[in-house]
Amino acid sequence: GQDNPGYFPARLGQSLEAGRFCIVRKLGWGQYSSVWLAKDKKQNQFVALKILTCESTKALQTSDEKKRSDELGMLQKISTAQRSHRGFEHTLTLYDSFEFQGPHGRHLCLVIEVLGHSVDYIRHLSDAGDLRLSMALTKRVTKQILCGLEYLHDVCEIVHTDIKHDNILFRLSDVNTVVAHALTAEPSVSYSADTEVITPIVPVVSQPLPLSLEDTVPTAHLKAVLTDVGHSHWQDHHFQELIQPAALRSPEVILGYPWGTSTDIWNLGCLVTEFLIGFWLFEFRAHGDKWNAEEDHLARMTEALGTKFDTVFLSKCQNSQKFFTSSGCWKNFTSHEEPTWLLEKLLAEFASVDLGEDEIIAAGKFLRKCLRMIPEERASARELLRDPWLADVFL
Numbered sequence: 001g002q003d004n005p006g007y008f009p010a011r012l013g014q015s016l017e018a019g020r021f022c023i024v025r026k027l028g029w030g031q032y033s034s035v036w037l038a039k040d041k042k043q044n045q046f047v048a049l050k051i052l053t054c055e056s057t058k059a060l061q062t063s064d065e066k067k068r069s070d071e072l073g074m075l076q077k078i079s080t081a082q083r084s085h086r087g088f089e090h091t092l093t094l095y096d097s098f099e100f101q102g103p104h105g106r107h108l109c110l111v112i113e114v115l116g117h118s119v120d121y122i123r124h125l126s127d128a129g130d131l132r133l134s135m136a137l138t139k140r141v142t143k144q145i146l147c148g149l150e151y152l153h154d155v156c157e158i159v160h161t162d163i164k165h166d167n168i169l170f171r172l173s174d175v176n177t178v179v180a181h182a183l184t185a186e187p188s189v190s191y192s193a194d195t196e197v198i199t200p201i202v203p204v205v206s207q208p209l210p211l212s213l214e215d216t217v218p219t220a221h222l223k224a225v226l227t228d229v230g231h232s233h234w235q236d237h238h239f240q241e242l243i244q245p246a247a248l249r250s251p252e253v254i255l256g257y258p259w260g261t262s263t264d265i266w267n268l269g270c271l272v273t274e275f276l277i278g279f280w281l282f283e284f285r286a287h288g289d290k291w292n293a294e295e296d297h298l299a300r301m302t303e304a305l306g307t308k309f310d311t312v313f314l315s316k317c318q319n320s321q322k323f324f325t326s327s328g329c330w331k332n333f334t335s336h337e338e339p340t341w342l343l344e345k346l347l348a349e350f351a352s353v354d355l356g357e358d359e360i361i362a363a364g365k366f367l368r369k370c371l372r373m374i375p376e377e378r379a380s381a382r383e384l385l386r387d388p389w390l391a392d393v394f395l
C-alpha cells in the first residue's frame with residue numbers, strides 16, 4: 001500500500017545471503033530501514049545489517065539521476081578514501097552490501113560495523129527531564145564529529161545534512177566480546193516479528209557512560225561516530241534542495257541561497273547548543289495568519305544572534321521576497337511577545353551551573369563561529385578543530 005514503505009519482516013535466526021548472515025537481534029530502525037545484529041559466518045564476526053525498505057531501495061535506483069540519492073556510493077567512498085585521516089574513525093565503515101528479494105519487494109542491505117548507544121539514547125538516561133549532556137561529553141563528541149565532518153567535507157566531498165542525536169552512535173571497544181556478553185542477558189523487550197510494527201530498540205550494552213551532569217565517569221574512552229548518510233549529498237550533486245531536519249535548518253536553505261559543506265556547520269552549532277542547554281536552540285511556529293513558521297524561524301535567528309540579515313546577502317537569495325521587503329524589512333513578522341534569548345544569555349542561564357564563566361564564554365565564542373548567517377563567513381570543520389574551546393580535549 002501507499003503508506004507501507006516495505007520494511008523487511010526479518011525473523012530472529014533467519015539466514016540471508018546463502019546462509020552467510022544469521023539474524024540475531026534488532027538494533028534499531030528509522031524512516032528508511034531497519035537495522036539488525038547478525039553473525040557473519042564467513043568473517044566470523046558480528047555485523048549490523050541496515051536493510052533498506054523497498055521504497056528507499058527503489059529511490060536509490062530511480063532512473064531520474066537528478067533525484068537519485070547515493071547512500072551506498074557514499075559509504076563506499078567514506079570507507080576507502082583515506083583511512084589514515086583523523087576523521088576516518090568517526091565515520092561509518094561499510095564491509096559489504098548485497099540485494100535480495102523479500103515478500104514486499106527488493107531490499108538493499110548494507111553490511112556495516114556494529115555500534116553502541118546513540119547520543120539520543122544516553123541523554124534520555126540522565127536525570128529525569130534533563131536532556132543536557134555534561135560539558136566534558138559535549139566537547140568530546142563535538143571534537144570527534146568535527147573530525148568526521150572534516151573527513152566528509154575535505155576528502156569525500158560529502159555534505160551530511162542530517163547531524164542529529166540519533167545519527168551519532170558510540171563505537172564499541174571490542175565488538176565480539178561486548179555483543180557476546182550482551183546476548184547472554186535476556187532481551188529486555190519482547191520481540192515483534194512484524195517490523196512494520198514499531199519495536200523498541202534493543203541496545204547493545206557498551207561501556208559505562210557518563211549519564212548525568214555530575215557524573216565523574218571518565219569520557220576518555222568514548223568514540224563517537226557520525227552515521228546515516230541516507231540523506232547526504234555530494235558537494236557538486238544535490239538530489240534535492242529542501243534539506244536538514246527543520247529545527248536544525250540553516251538560513252541559506254530557507255532563503256534559497258546556494259548551500260554546501262558550511263550548512264553542516266550551522267546544523268552542528270544548533271545541535272551543540274542543544275547538548276548544553278537541553279532543548280532546541282530554535283523553537284518556532286506559525287503565528288496564525290500573521291506570519292508562517294519559516295519567517296518565525298528566521299526571526300528567532302536574528303534575535304538569538306542579535307544581528308539583522310544583510311541586505312546584500314538577501315538580494316542574492318531566491319526566496320527573500322517571501323519574508324522581506326525590498327528594503328530588508330520583515331514582510332509579516334512584527335515582534336514576539338516573549339523575545340528569543342540571546343545565545344550567550346541562553347548558555348549562561350541554562351547550561352550546567354557547575355560550569356565556570358570562562359567555559360561558558362569559550363563555548364559561546366565557538367558557537368558564534370558556527371552560527372553565522374552568511375555561509376561563507378562560517379568557520380570550516382578544519383578551522384573549528386583549532387578553536388580554543390576544544391584545545392583540552394584529547395582524542
Ligand code: ATP
Pocket residue numbers: 027028029030031032033034035048050112113114115116118166167169201227228230
Ligand atoms: P532515519 O530515519 O534517521 O533516516 P535510517 O532508516 O536512515 O533512519 P539509521 O539512522 O542509519 O536508519 O539507523 C536507524 C537506527 O538503527 C539508528 O538510529 C540506530 O539506533 C540503529 N543503528 C543504525 N546503525 C547501527 C549500527 N551500525 N550499529 C548499531 N545500531 C545501529
Ligand code: MG
Pocket residue numbers: 030166167228
Ligand atoms: Mg537515522
Ligand code: MG
Pocket residue numbers: 030032228229230231
Ligand atoms: Mg537516514
